[in-house]
Amino acid sequence: MEFKDYYSVLGVEPDADLKAIKTAYRRLARQYHPDVSTESNAEDRFKEVTEAYEVLGDKDKRAEYDELRQYAGRGGGFEPPPGWQGRGGEYREEHVYDGDFSEFFNSIFGGGFGGGGFSQRAQGGLRGQDVETDLPIFLEDTLSTESKTVQYHLPQIDAQGRRQAVEKTLKVKVPAGVRDGERIRLKGQGAPGPGGGAAGDLYLRIRLVPHPMFDVEGHNLVVTVPVAPWEVALGAKVTIPTLEGDIRITVPENSQSDKRIRIKGKGLPSKQGRGDLYVTLKVVMPDKLDDDVKALWQQLSERAAFNPRAQWRK
Numbered sequence: 001m002e003f004k005d006y007y008s009v010l011g012v013e014p015d016a017d018l019k020a021i022k023t024a025y026r027r028l029a030r031q032y033h034p035d036v037s038t039e040s041n042a043e044d045r046f047k048e049v050t051e052a053y054e055v056l057g058d059k060d061k062r063a064e065y066d067e068l069r070q071y072a073g074r075g076g077g078f079e080p081p082p083g084w085q086g087r088g089g090e091y092r093e094e095h096v097y098d099g100d101f102s103e104f105f106n107s108i109f110g111g112g113f114g115g116g117g118f119s120q121r122a123q124g125g126l127r128g129q130d131v132e133t134d135l136p137i138f139l140e141d142t143l144s145t146e147s148k149t150v151q152y153h154l155p156q157i158d159a160q161g162r163r164q165a166v167e168k169t170l171k172v173k174v175p176a177g178v179r180d181g182e183r184i185r186l187k188g189q190g191a192p193g194p195g196g197g198a199a200g201d202l203y204l205r206i207r208l209v210p211h212p213m214f215d216v217e218g219h220n221l222v223v224t225v226p227v228a229p230w231e232v233a234l235g236a237k238v239t240i241p242t243l244e245g246d247i248r249i250t251v252p253e254n255s256q257s258d259k260r261i262r263i264k265g266k267g268l269p270s271k272q273g274r275g276d277l278y279v280t281l282k283v284v285m286p287d288k289l290d291d292d293v294k295a296l297w298q299q300l301s302e303r304a305a306f307n308p309r310a311q312w313r314k
Contacts, residue, residue: 004105006052006065014066018057025053026210033136033209046136050207051105128193128200129155132183135204137174139211139221140243142268147171150204154191172204177270180208180216213241219275220267226284227251232259240279242266249279257283 007014010024031037032046039045055061133152141148150172153165170189178184183203190200208216215222225240235253239246242263249261259281267275289297 004051006056009048009052010056012056014069021053021056022210025049025057026212029053029136029209030212033138035138050134050136055105126194126197128191128197130200130203131155131190132203132205134207135172135174135184136207136209137178138209139214139216139268141174142176142178142208143243145173147173152202156191170202174206177219177268177272178206179218180206182206214243216268217278219270220278221275222278222280224280224282226282227255229283229285232257232281232283242277251281255281257281 007016010021010028012020012024016024028049029046032039032042032049034043034046037046055065131152131154133150135148135150137148148171150170152168152170154168156164156166168189170186172184172186175184183205186202186204188199189202192199213223221243223240225238227236227238230236231238231251232255233253235255236251237248238251239248240263243266247263247266249263251261261279261281263277263279265274266277269275286293
């Protein structure tokens with residue numbers, strides 16, 4: 001079995017913190033998303049990046065992965081220690097995955113990829129197997145009414161009893177209010193039932209592709225906007241991004257760093273309506289100050305008579 005170096009996939013060091021891992025994933029997921037990338041291997045790279053973040057972005061999975069890295073062979077092979085079994089448990093024969101993740105991932109974390117995906121009990125007239133696959137969507141896609149194209153593989157047995165996977169394509173409308181990790185059931189779109197039995201179901205697991213600017217909190221969005229010290233002191237009009245384009249907002253005078261400004265109805269859609277956009281102010285200083293500007297800051301410090309730490313230890 002081939003060993004997967006998830007740190008190399010994301011281009012981070014093994015001691016990278018979660019923030020660095022998340023930043024790398026955001027950048028690569030946008031770069032290789034099949035809807036926007038023109039590279040020939042974009043879909044494979046996107047799946048590889050998603051698999052790496054599935055492990056390194058989860059504390060427990062990362063700990064287990066780090067424990068097993070020592071068993072990686074120099075030639076790229078992987079052999080788990082004797083008696084070891086992944087946390088995913090035994091394979092469930094009635095439920096299969098499309099195969100978006102690798103055999104290596106499945107060997108560690110389970111989840112229904114292995115075992116060929118066919119039930120030995122599937123004899124005459126039984127219900128077909130359910131299939132699950134990921135559906136990556138941009139945050140902007142949650143506002144669109146256009147259908148998404150989904151390609152997945154159905155496990156089948158041919159007339160000679162041989163196992164095979166047949167590709168199927170569907171047009172799917174993403175319901176309003178979906179969340180990352182949510183599963184959507186499409187009845188009868190799974191594997192056909194042996195002996196004329198009913199087809200199984202297709203489960204689409206929503207994957208919200210990380211946005212370079214917005215964080216997601218439920219159905220709300222959060223964006224961090226850099227502002228100058230004088231903008232928070234005096235108040236200002238600043239331009240900020242939304243999923244539907246830029247807008248102008250007012251920064252109140254005497255605002256503090258990390259102050260949140262709520263923009264109603266500019267978040268993600270939900271069954272109850274749109275969530276909100278929260279703008280977090282981040283005060284930043286110029287990289288360099290010339291002598292004249294330094295003199296002004298010195299004059300300000302003397303005239304303001306302000307001690308930011310006056311209440312700090314009380």
